[in-house]
Amino acid sequence: xxxxRDEVGELLDRALALSEAAHxxxxxxxxxxxxxxxxxxxxHQNVREHDASLQVRIIDDERIGVAATNRxxxxxxxxxxxxxxxxxxxxxxxxxxxxxxxxxxxxxxxxLGFVAATADAGAETxxxxxxxxxxxxxxxGLQGSGSFATSTMTVAVANTKGIRARHRSTRATxxxxxxDGFASGAAxxxxxxxxxxxxxxxxxxxxxxxxxxxxxxxxxxxxxxGEYEVILEEEAVGGLLEYxxxxxxxxxxxxxxxxxxxxxxxxxxxxVAIWDDGADPDGLPSPIDFEGVVRxxxxxxxxGVATAVVHDAATGARAGTGSTGxxxxxxxxxxxxxxxxxxxxxxxxxxxxIRGVRRGIWVxxxxxxxxxHPKKAILTGMTKDGTFLIEDGRLxxxxxxxxxxxxxxxxxxxVRAASLETRLVPGEFFGAARCPAVHLGSFxxxxxxxxxxxx
Amino acid sequence: MLVKDLIDRxxxxxxxxxxxxxxxxxAERETEELTVKNGALEAATSNVSAGFGVRxxxxxxxxxxxxxxxxxxxxxxxxxxxxxxxRASALxxxxxxxxxDTPPVTDTYRTPYDEDPLAVSLDDKLRILMEADRNMARVPxxxxxxxxxxxxxERKTFASSAGAWIEQEIVExxxxxxxxxxxxxxxxxxxxxxxxxxxxxxxxxxxxxxxQLPEHAQETAELAVALLDAPQCPSGExxxxxxxxxxxLQIHESCGHPTELDRVFGTEASFxxxxxxxxxxxxxxxxxxxxxxxDADATAPGGLGTFGYDDEGVPAQNVPLVSGGVLVGYLTSxxxxxxxxxxxxxxxxxxxxxxxxxxxxxxxxxxxGDAGSLEDLIADTSDGILMSVNKSWSIDDRRLNFQFGDQxxxxxxxxxxxxxxxxxxxxxxxxxxxxxxxxxxxxxxWTLWGLPNCGKGExxxxxxVGHGAAPARFRRVQVGVGRW
Numbered sequence: 058x059x060x061x062r063d064e065v066g067e068l069l070d071r072a073l074a075l076s077e078a079a080h081x082x083x084x085x086x087x088x089x090x091x092x093x094x095x096x097x098x099x100x101h102q103n104v105r106e107h108d109a110s111l112q113v114r115i116i117d118d119e120r121i122g123v124a125a126t127n128r129x130x131x132x133x134x135x136x137x138x139x140x141x142x143x144x145x146x147x148x149x150x151x152x153x154x155x156x157x158x159x160x161x162x163x164x165x166x167x168x169l170g171f172v173a174a175t176a177d178a179g180a181e182t183x184x185x186x187x188x189x190x191x192x193x194x195x196x197x198g199l200q201g202s203g204s205f206a207t208s209t210m211t212v213a214v215a216n217t218k219g220i221r222a223r224h225r226s227t228r229a230t231x232x233x234x235x236x237d238g239f240a241s242g243a244a245x246x247x248x249x250x251x252x253x254x255x256x257x258x259x260x261x262x263x264x265x266x267x268x269x270x271x272x273x274x275x276x277x278x279x280x281x282x283g284e285y286e287v288i289l290e291e292e293a294v295g296g297l298l299e300y301x302x303x304x305x306x307x308x309x310x311x312x313x314x315x316x317x318x319x320x321x322x323x324x325x326x327x328x329v330a331i332w333d334d335g336a337d338p339d340g341l342p343s344p345i346d347f348e349g350v351v352r353x354x355x356x357x358x359x360x361g362v363a364t365a366v367v368h369d370a371a372t373g374a375r376a377g378t379g380s381t382g383x384x385x386x387x388x389x390x391x392x393x394x395x396x397x398x399x400x401x402x403x404x405x406x407x408x409x410x411i412r413g414v415r416r417g418i419w420v421x422x423x424x425x426x427x428x429x430h431p432k433k434a435i436l437t438g439m440t441k442d443g444t445f446l447i448e449d450g451r452l453x454x455x456x457x458x459x460x461x462x463x464x465x466x467x468x469x470x471x472v473r474a475a476s477l478e479t480r481l482v483p484g485e486f487f488g489a490a491r492c493p494a495v496h497l498g499s500f501x502x503x504x505x506x507x508x509x510x511x512x
Numbered sequence: 513m514l515v516k517d518l519i520d521r522x523x524x525x526x527x528x529x530x531x532x533x534x535x536x537x538x539a540e541r542e543t544e545e546l547t548v549k550n551g552a553l554e555a556a557t558s559n560v561s562a563g564f565g566v567r568x569x570x571x572x573x574x575x576x577x578x579x580x581x582x583x584x585x586x587x588x589x590x591x592x593x594x595x596x597x598x599r600a601s602a603l604x605x606x607x608x609x610x611x612x613d614t615p616p617v618t619d620t621y622r623t624p625y626d627e628d629p630l631a632v633s634l635d636d637k638l639r640i641l642m643e644a645d646r647n648m649a650r651v652p653x654x655x656x657x658x659x660x661x662x663x664x665x666e667r668k669t670f671a672s673s674a675g676a677w678i679e680q681e682i683v684e685x686x687x688x689x690x691x692x693x694x695x696x697x698x699x700x701x702x703x704x705x706x707x708x709x710x711x712x713x714x715x716x717x718x719x720x721x722x723x724q725l726p727e728h729a730q731e732t733a734e735l736a737v738a739l740l741d742a743p744q745c746p747s748g749e750x751x752x753x754x755x756x757x758x759x760x761l762q763i764h765e766s767c768g769h770p771t772e773l774d775r776v777f778g779t780e781a782s783f784x785x786x787x788x789x790x791x792x793x794x795x796x797x798x799x800x801x802x803x804x805x806x807d808a809d810a811t812a813p814g815g816l817g818t819f820g821y822d823d824e825g826v827p828a829q830n831v832p833l834v835s836g837g838v839l840v841g842y843l844t845s846x847x848x849x850x851x852x853x854x855x856x857x858x859x860x861x862x863x864x865x866x867x868x869x870x871x872x873x874x875x876x877x878x879x880x881g882d883a884g885s886l887e888d889l890i891a892d893t894s895d896g897i898l899m900s901v902n903k904s905w906s907i908d909d910r911r912l913n914f915q916f917g918d919q920x921x922x923x924x925x926x927x928x929x930x931x932x933x934x935x936x937x938x939x940x941x942x943x944x945x946x947x948x949x950x951x952x953x954x955x956x957x958w959t960l961w962g963l964p965n966c967g968k969g970e971x972x973x974x975x976x977v978g979h980g981a982a983p984a985r986f987r988r989v990q991v992g993v994g995r996w
Binding site: 090091092093094095096097098099100101102103104105106107108109110120121122123124125126127128136137140141144145147148149150151152153154179180181183184185187188191200202203204206232233234236239240241313314315388389390424425426427428429430431432433435437438439441458460462463464486501503504505506507508 | 547548549552553554555556557558559560561562563573574575576577578579580581593594596597598599600601603604605606607633634635638642655656658692694695697698699776777778779780781782783784785786787788790866867868904905906907908909910912913915917935937939941944969970971972990993994995
């Protein structure tokens with residue numbers, strides 16, 4: 058069901074040929090994805106999806122129309138071009154958005170991050186992975202829940218200004234939560250892995266990590282909310298970076314004054330570096346964006362200073378920087394987005410991070426993060442699946458989950474240490490981040506979860 | 513290829529391959545979205561997505577596959593793939609799936625409407641959006657003006673090996689406006705009639721016209737600008753009055769999600785979490801005060817969670833979840849309901865042809881009370897705070913510890929709405945919070961809000977749900993969270 062390179066090229070050329078407008082763009086998005094989901098130690102969902110769509114953007118006299126379809130025969134292609142053209146004809150001019158990128162001479166690897174073993178992975182591979190995770194939990198008397206997903210994504214773009222770009226990649230992710238039931242204060246542990254190559258996912262080892270964490274969480278008790286030093290594991294750091302990208306690293310948010318990123322100003326500690334690089338194979342690479350522009354590495358925060366934001370063709374033209382290759386599919390109201398994030402490592406071996414904490418909190422991950430104030434980058438959320446009190450450089454007891462309400466740039470202004478090692482954290486909603494675990498000087502926990510019986 | 517031929521072929525292939533039960537859904541969704549931003553048509557899109565999905569039960573284990581290709585050979589291939597996946601599921605299967613005894617139905621359902629939202633001309637729609645934009649532009653200090661309209665139609669056919677054949681056409685329409693004001697340190701927004709897209713209903717364009725977006729544009733923009741210089745929301749424990757939009761989201765997060773019986777049984781544990789409303793609490797737990805009556809009503813006219821049949825072929829129903837403050841029901845599916853000795857109440861829904869049905873909210877409605885109008889409720893509140901229109905939400909993995917932020921709030925002093933304050937937040941624990949409810953406004957203040965951005969499951973599925981709510985008062989709530 059995955060179209061060949063030639064078939065995709067012909068489809069895009071046909072769409073452009075059918076357009077009578079001055080400018081047009083055709084985007085092919087192909088998806089072949091499968092996911093096996095398990096809970097309480099058994100598989101309960103097991104699904105596969107084959108889909109592909111063609112999106113056409115027509116620009117005529119600065120009037121824009123966009124239409125999409127997943128009917129890819131001749132009639133479907135004609136219909137989608139006609140619908141996009143009809144919308145453009147009746148639209149009002151929008152010169153600030155009526156911009157298509159042009160080729161810039163840079164090349165990319167169209168198969169970077171494509172692994173045939175992942176593309177070919179079947180339901181049995183995923184089921185065996187689920188079984189291995191479940192077995193690790195059962196060995197500790199825990200119930201395993203999670204998902205094992207594999208997918209192949211194809212993005213291809215052509216426009217009337219000469220852009221011709223295509224990229225195909227694979228992705229495999231396995232995550233699990235290990236719990237000793239669903240009652241108030243139940244123990245839970247977590248592990249999550251992502252790779253372009255399904256063979257790099259070690260289900261048994263991942264299950265053991267989650268089971269050991271879950272086992273250690275038995276008997277969690279309350280601790281008063283307040284400001285604490287914290288060790289944030291990589292998953293927790295990745296979750297925060299995902300939201301910083303959403304609310305602040307976009308050229309549109311910056312242009313409109315909605316972002317915390319004041320370019321040229323120190324926004325975090327001088328030992329913090331955050332960048333985006335879609336071509337780095339240490340992430341989950343995606344070397345072109347949805348306008349067919351080859352992604353540039355963008356240093357977002359260097360030495361703690363906000364140095365740049367990411368752009369698509371329209372915001373890049375308005376900012377005078379040009380596109381950095383971070384467009385989402387048009388029309389795009391939320392602006393460009395950094396999807397391939399990296400945070401610079403520190404010099405402390407991960408196992409030694411905790412030694413520097415006299416009294417603090419160990420956070421495995423965050424749950425249900427949401428912005429409270431985007432411009433100040435104040436986020437809220439809960440700790441989850443492994444929260445411990447640290448005393449005199451060691452974990453002393455598991456504690457009930459905290460709610461935090463915290464400006465993240467403020468918290469990242471006091472990074473006491475970062476781990477030498479980094480880990481790839483697949484995004485909860487989009488992209489991925491490779492990041493270290495960090496020791497922060499202060500983090501504001503504003504509430505603690507409670508039992509329904511004692512509320 | 514005719515839909516019937518494709519369905520028959522898939523059902524036949526699944527049966528021959530050993531499926532004990534098979535469902536086939538063929539669906540086509542057509543949507544249109546328009547957004548005017550700062551005087552220009554920023555987004556105008558038309559999307560069509562069609563395909564089919566086959567779900568099979570083999571030896572008590574599920575398998576599902578789907579494809580956009582509505583072709584004869586594809587029906588055989590997708591059915592075969594679903595069978596193969598079901599057999600892989602059996603490798604980690606402990607308890608065979610058993611479905612309830614819902615009888616198969618042959619029927620049709622269509623959303624009633626007067627004016628087809630996809631047939632209204634672009635010119636007509638642009639006129640509304642541009643007028644709203646111009647009215648917001650009259651207010652100095654507004655940095656970003658956005659007006660949007662959306663419309664959609666889904667046609668789907670559900671058939672099962674048990675003999676069900678259900679054809680449905682669901683039509684939706686919606687719209688809203690939002691003004692954003694920005695200075696060096698602040699960004700403040702005000703939306704009408706609600707945030708995150710405004711109001712969305714099942715029905716026709718007449719519902720959009722009734723919103724009167726242009727008429728509300730100027731006051732919306734004025735409030736966004738006023739918020740920039742408003743003082744910060746105070747911190748402390750105080751009486752809290754919520755407008756109906758915020759009550760709707762409170763219902764969504766702290767009653768709707770935790771009463772999803774698949775979540776209660778742990779199937780969302782690895783994603784959005786579980787629920788404190790475990791089945792031992794049915795008919796026993798005091799969820800809220802005696803004023804709290806919450807129903808799941810998939811039959812409510814115009815609700816975004818209104819339909820004829822769910823995606824397991826179960827008819828739409830109206831069932832109580834909380835009665836007099838006591839937990840009395842759950843949102844269920846054919847697979848989960850028998851585990852509490854019940855038959856499905858019809859809340860298993862799939863976002864598209866490529867997704868399996870999950871338990872989703874329908875219209876989860878808090879019945880109106882007898883506290884009169886919002887102004888009556890404010891007059892009855894000696895000291896407190898009124899919060900209006902959500903901008904931030906978060907809740908823990910058992911749906912107990914929540915925190916919400918709203919766009920605007922007003923201090924209530926001696927029964928009067930006084931000072932406007934910015935960045936209001938409140939936090940609480942679900943049963944304690946609902947237990948503190950002591951007044952709900954009346955039927956005239958009750959609105960059935962559409963919520964078009966509910967997320968659940970892996971792969972993530974969007975859900976369109978509704979929440980009927982009137983303004984309500986909660987005593988002694990923690991307000992103003994965090995350092996500002």
